[in-house]
Amino acid sequence: MILVLFIVMTYLTLQCKREGFLQRIKEEEGEGCNIYGFLEVNKVAGNFHFAPGKSFQQANMHVHDLLAFQKESFNISHKINRLAFGEYFPGVVNPLDSVQWVQHTQHGMYQYFIKVVPTVYTDITGRTIQSNQFSVTEHFRSDNIGHQHSLPGVFFFYDLSPIKVTFTEGHVSFLHFLTNVCAIVGGVFTVSGILDSFVYHSQRAIKKKMEIGKFS
Numbered sequence: 001m002i003l004v005l006f007i008v009m010t011y012l013t014l015q016c017k018r019e020g021f022l023q024r025i026k027e028e029e030g031e032g033c034n035i036y037g038f039l040e041v042n043k044v045a046g047n048f049h050f051a052p053g054k055s056f057q058q059a060n061m062h063v064h065d066l067l068a069f070q071k072e073s074f075n076i077s078h079k080i081n082r083l084a085f086g087e088y089f090p091g092v093v094n095p096l097d098s099v100q101w102v103q104h105t106q107h108g109m110y111q112y113f114i115k116v117v118p119t120v121y122t123d124i125t126g127r128t129i130q131s132n133q134f135s136v137t138e139h140f141r142s143d144n145i146g147h148q149h150s151l152p153g154v155f156f157f158y159d160l161s162p163i164k165v166t167f168t169e170g171h172v173s174f175l176h177f178l179t180n181v182c183a184i185v186g187g188v189f190t191v192s193g194i195l196d197s198f199v200y201h202s203q204r205a206i207k208k209k210m211e212i213g214k215f216s
């Protein structure tokens with residue numbers, strides 16, 4: 001499990017200054033970035049995130065150095081062009097594709113909570129695709145509640161569902177088709193028979209009544 005911590009260390013900032021890191025950040029102010037790639041992860045819950053600052057491992061924790069970003073707010077408006085867990089299979093709907101979000105308030109973190117459902121798709125030739133579908137809920141955690149600053153960034157927390165979905169493509173056999181056709185034809189005959197007898201009997205009844213009326 002990756003832990004995100006907000007740590008301020010003065011000596012690190014000094015080091016960053018020496019490396020020209022802060023200068024580089026100043027130069028990139030107001031710019032966005034386009035991120036493309038894939039991650040290979042274990043089949044356990046976890047998260048990945050896009051956040052500013054240098055990240056490093058410290059005592060088994062994932063830490064971001066954010067001192068350079070403390071003064072101004074960091075705009076985390078973003079657009080997700082495509083996010084998929086695993087290979088494409090026919091009929092898959094990835095709910096985060098072309099989702100856009102614009103930040104209106106200052107400070108905060110945007111969180112996506114993703115439930116990944118393992119899915120097996122077997123096509124007509126028997127080829128199977130081991131993939132996943134997912135559902136998502138989202139939440140913007142803004143900072144003005146007064147507690148400690150949260151790390152600005154876009155976070156994706158994913159969790160695996162214990163339920164697996166299996167899709168199988170298949171043909172309907174000719175015999176099955178034939179019985180279906182027979183059932184439809186038989187149904188049509190039966191219904192028209194009922195209608196016919198109804199019309200016939202009511203017509204006869206009316207005729208009889210008229211004859212009786214005439215005779216009496």
Ligand SMILES: *[C@@H]1O[C@H](CO)[C@@H](O)[C@H](O)[C@H]1NC(C)=O
Nearest residue numbers: 075076077102103104105106
């Ligand atoms: C963040 O950037 C977006 C897009 O450039 C802009 O529409 C939005 O107003 C900005 N938000 C803040 C709080 O400055």
